[in-house]
Amino acid sequence: MLWGIGTIEGRVKDLYNLIKDPENAILSVLKDKKDVVIGISGFGSAGYPKLIPDVIAELADKGRIAPKITLLTGASAYQVDQVLGERGLIVRRYPYQFSPTMRRLINSGKVEFHDIHLGEWPQYVRSGFLSSVVGSLDLAIVEAVKVDSEGIVPSMSVGTIDAFVSEASKVIIEVNPDIPEELAGIHDIYIPGIPPNREPIPIRNVNDRIGESRLRIRRDKIAAIVESHGHDRGGDVGEPGPVERRIADNLLSFLQNEMEAGRIPREMLPIESGVGVVQDAVMSAIAEAGISGLKAWTEVAQDSFYKMVAEGEMEYISATSLMLSPSGREFFFNSIGEFREVTVLRPQSVTNDWEVIRRLGVIAMNTAVEVDLYGFVNSTHVMGTDIINGIGGSGDFARASYLSIFITPSTRKGGRISCVVPMVSHVDHVDHDVDVVVTEYGVCDLRGKSPRERALEIIENCAHPDYRDGLLSYFEKAVRETGGHMPTLYDLALSWHKTYREKGDMREAIS
């Protein structure tokens, strides 16, 4: 057990008498409860509670509680999904996940999962849109740097904690003294109202602060404060290989061309970068090309951003989560005073808000699992059936952005899967929300083009050479046989996926 009383005294101040041991804290809320709805902090595997979920698991192991949990998070909370999921304690899950265990449970039908736009999720919770299915929120568990009667200073993410704290009957706060107190001041808590009481979100620049540095909480809601320890896991996205670097180069050339044509202003627009090695490579390529004044308006700040800040290549970062690797965290904490001045962590109801994304003119870069001839994108489901993580913020950014770019390698699994297919097996982003597709072979700019024009361009510019003839042959046959605005062969549209499932190689479908 990692908890103790005393270490966090200076971080709790006038709420000192609310400190409890974690078992009592949990039992005070969950004892004899069967169906429970729990909302936890955590976004991009950053800022999740490190202690209480483990103790819930222990108490369940001992037979002292037997909850059926509906688990709500900001986005992913890897460790919590693992520890509670492995024990079969979770029956429902919203709005996103990123854990092998949870993925298996969802895909086998054992956990009911509803994948929801992350920008819409906090309002979804606060408007009671889940209430007819799961009832009301019993408990919120929030990791904090400190807390007192002025409010909670969140830890490495904000996510949806504002909505969970507002809606939950009780709140347990984990104060984690391993996180430097100097993080305080990085957060900007502004809570958009619920219609008809919603005002314009007054952000005009990436670095505007519009809220408070703490999340207010009613003292009578706090069931307990506990001391927790440890750091977030994850955050290591790896090094880019040659394919990632070619994708980055292609994307960079495209952006430079857009700037020359005046379609992206000289001062550059803020960038949203999904999490991953390709995005890292892209950000590096942009910085190395000498495009100055870079700002990130995104969900998750990664290691690479702070390298760019240190090298003068990145001006400002607005995110809802600081997802850092162990070395990235050390780098960040070592200069926390400096980095805090160029970072703001906001609720995801602000970072992912369509109003603000649209106003700022964000350039959105997200990853596709597969794209099709007409520009539809699957970003969540392998072979159309099995969910990987969830739509996350990609739908918020793709639709509301100034320019929506999807990147993908042309193939996966050593060439056995083509990422350009006749028809995507699952649609997350309709063609209306996809401006540009980039692979290591090149760029397809869909803007202003008819579906038939896009098909020819995406085959020529983006598909892997092994699959180009197959795609062209499908397309030409579809034009002949069904015609129409989007020619489609009902028998063959999903045949590549069927072949992969049966034979393990899409190339078998076109031989």
Add this chain to the structure above:
Amino acid sequence: MLWGIGTIEGRVKDLYNLIKDPENAILSVLKDKKDVVIGISGFGSAGYPKLIPDVIAELADKGRIAPKITLLTGASAYQVDQVLGERGLIVRRYPYQFSPTMRRLINSGKVEFHDIHLGEWPQYVRSGFLSSVVGSLDLAIVEAVKVDSEGIVPSMSVGTIDAFVSEASKVIIEVNPDIPEELAGIHDIYIPGIPPNREPIPIRNVNDRIGESRLRIRRDKIAAIVESHGHDRGGDVGEPGPVERRIADNLLSFLQNEMEAGRIPREMLPIESGVGVVQDAVMSAIAEAGISGLKAWTEVAQDSFYKMVAEGEMEYISATSLMLSPSGREFFFNSIGEFREVTVLRPQSVTNDWEVIRRLGVIAMNTAVEVDLYGFVNSTHVMGTDIINGIGGSGDFARASYLSIFITPSTRKGGRISCVVPMVSHVDHVDHDVDVVVTEYGVCDLRGKSPRERALEIIENCAHPDYRDGLLSYFEKAVRETGGHMPTLYDLALSWHKTYREKGDMREAIS
């Protein structure tokens, strides 16, 4: 020829010397031009230019001009698509259409069409996103109630005229004296900036006026002012039958239940109502149920709205288009002074803006062509291949709304097409953007439910009894054979559409 000089004198004032005859007006801009890009007023078949397109057609018939036209509109402009389309003068078309001729040309691959979210379209034009495909805008043709050096008073719609006038090299203004001058004052022209110079759109209530009553224009852009005559066609949506009335009743019960549960506030939220007889029936049902304080935040104001205003059932209407039938127009014009006080016509960049839709908490009601087991919606393509009209504003409203409702009869074509299918043959609205589906059989509330739960509910509540067993059998087989978060049978997913195409009856697929 309908033009003449003199009748419109009082409506042109200090620009009197810019009046030309239409042939000279056109020749001054288009003579010897081959590829031309023309943007015209018109939205929902309201406010399109009545004269110049006809004269372009005449001049082409006489061989005096031979343009290949890229035609841009706000949304539909039925008559113009017909007259220019029939002569093969249109080679490209954006961003929406609603005409049998244009539909045929697009589906046969003779006109390149790019279907674009109507809320995004004005910025698309102003940011130059079409420029690499079609070049710049040569001509804007705008119908007006009047014009002088203070600016243009638009006619029955605003649409995208602000962007066309701003971007076009030359503008021809059709002043139509058949429209009462008393329409002036109904318009509210506010033009959202382009990032990074975009400010919050300061609308907090449906009836807020934030702009000017005229569209400013530089005098040197005006190639000509011409006199035109005649009224918009269309606007007669017909009377609801028993199926439409049952859909309306089901939707009304759902809304009342949401109000009782507190998920819709007592004062009611603004309603977006797509155009059509079902929507008319729904609005009537809401009004008859005594839900007071109704306001419409929508694209197109229809006949029925003004009946509701007259009966005290509708408080205010914000739209970009007044699409009225001949009798509806007479009714409106007869009380124009009164109706103008409860109506505002805005650019579509405001009516369809995601920021405002989200802030106001609009309840969106749109029509589906078909829905599938997991809640995906096709609203544009018959059997996945042939476009009907376009996505229009449905994507703007479905994503940004407080509550996104799709309505459809359970079957079409006398039962030969099921509107609930295993997999939609084309996706316009992903499951993340669909909260509720309503047919004449009932309501499926997708919120908070996993895909497998939705499937069972939509079969039981929404599908036609003739198709329920077939849907259930597909779903159960998919769960057994592929499993996953969204079980999908690659061979059978689109087999109902294939069967319909081959045999004319989807029931043949499940016998």
